[in-house]
Amino acid sequence: MAAAAVSHAARRFLSPRLLVASRHLHASVSEGSAREASTSFIHPAAIVHPAATIGQGVSVGPFCTVGASAKIGDACQLHTGSHVTGDTELGEGCVVLTGAILGADLPGRTIIGENNVIGNYAVVGVKCQDLKYKPGDECFLHIGNNNEIREYCSIHRSSKSCDCTVIGDNNLIMGSCHIAHDCKIGNNNIFANNTLFGGHVVVEDNTHTAGAVVVHQFCHIGSFSFLGGGSVVAQDVPRYTMVAGDRAELRGLNLEGLRRNGFSDQEVCICY
Numbered sequence: 198m199a200a201a202a203v204s205h206a207a208r209r210f211l212s213p214r215l216l217v218a219s220r221h222l223h224a225s226v227s228e229g230s231a232r233e234a235s236t237s238f239i240h241p242a243a244i245v246h247p248a249a250t251i252g253q254g255v256s257v258g259p260f261c262t263v264g265a266s267a268k269i270g271d272a273c274q275l276h277t278g279s280h281v282t283g284d285t286e287l288g289e290g291c292v293v294l295t296g297a298i299l300g301a302d303l304p305g306r307t308i309i310g311e312n313n314v315i316g317n318y319a320v321v322g323v324k325c326q327d328l329k330y331k332p333g334d335e336c337f338l339h340i341g342n343n344n345e346i347r348e349y350c351s352i353h354r355s356s357k358s359c360d361c362t363v364i365g366d367n368n369l370i371m372g373s374c375h376i377a378h379d380c381k382i383g384n385n386n387i388f389a390n391n392t393l394f395g396g397h398v399v400v401e402d403n404t405h406t407a408g409a410v411v412v413h414q415f416c417h418i419g420s421f422s423f424l425g426g427g428s429v430v431a432q433d434v435p436r437y438t439m440v441a442g443d444r445a446e447l448r449g450l451n452l453e454g455l456r457r458n459g460f461s462d463q464e465v466c467i468c469y
Contacts, residue, residue, distance in 0.1 A: 273333040305335035325378030327356040341366040347409040
């Protein structure tokens with residue numbers, strides 16, 4: 198009965214957390230008009246390969262490049278000096294800010310869903326840093342919808358063709374975070390600045406990290422957990438808990454996080 202109550206509570210709070218307000222900050226009046234237009238605007242100083250697929254209402258700013266295999270969905274905005282290369286698909290309504298690089302000229306694919314914001318100088322969908330990667334192997338990255346990926350983040354493709362780096366929906370990934378090859382990130386997570394995930398890390402839903410957190414490869418971070426600032430996490434983190442320290446130790450339940458996510462006092466007591 199206790200487990201069922203907690204499971205029911207968790208399911209209730211997995212609904213999408215839209216980042217609409219943040220996106221409005223990025224859109225100027227002219228860019229908003231470009232979203233609504235039925236035809237796309239490509240700045241004369243942009244380089245768009247004639248074989249690229251460009252949707253309706255797309256705005257491509259000056260000094261952008263779009264590769265031959267790229268697919269840009271409807272109402273996307275590519276700000277000045279951003280780049281989409283390789284076999285990369287960008288869903289509808291995405292905003293790619295100045296200096297961001299999406300994809301790479303590698304075998305495999307980068308797929309980015311709808312309504313994502315890619316921050317300034319972020320690097321998303323490039324080759325992994327795993328020395329076991331063999332040149333020529335296919336590698337993959339799949340990002341869901343409604344994510345905000347802030348400035349200077351790096352997100353790498355998988356290290357082998359049978360795997361995939363995956364990021365779900367409605368995540369806020371703050372500046373200078375790193376998500377390495379073959380990670381599996383769920384939904385509704387908040388990663389504060391300089392959160393670093395080694396390869397093959399699994400993060401469930403509704404987790405929260407404070408700044409400068411390091412997570413060792415192959416660790417599993419459970420839903421509704423909190424990782425304290427400056428923590429070095431070298432072991433799995435159970436659901437609903439809070440860890441902190443070097444090396445990180447269990448500090449009890451993530452009480453504040455559970456309450457913010459709508460768990461009742463009774464449900465919190467069940468977690469004990």
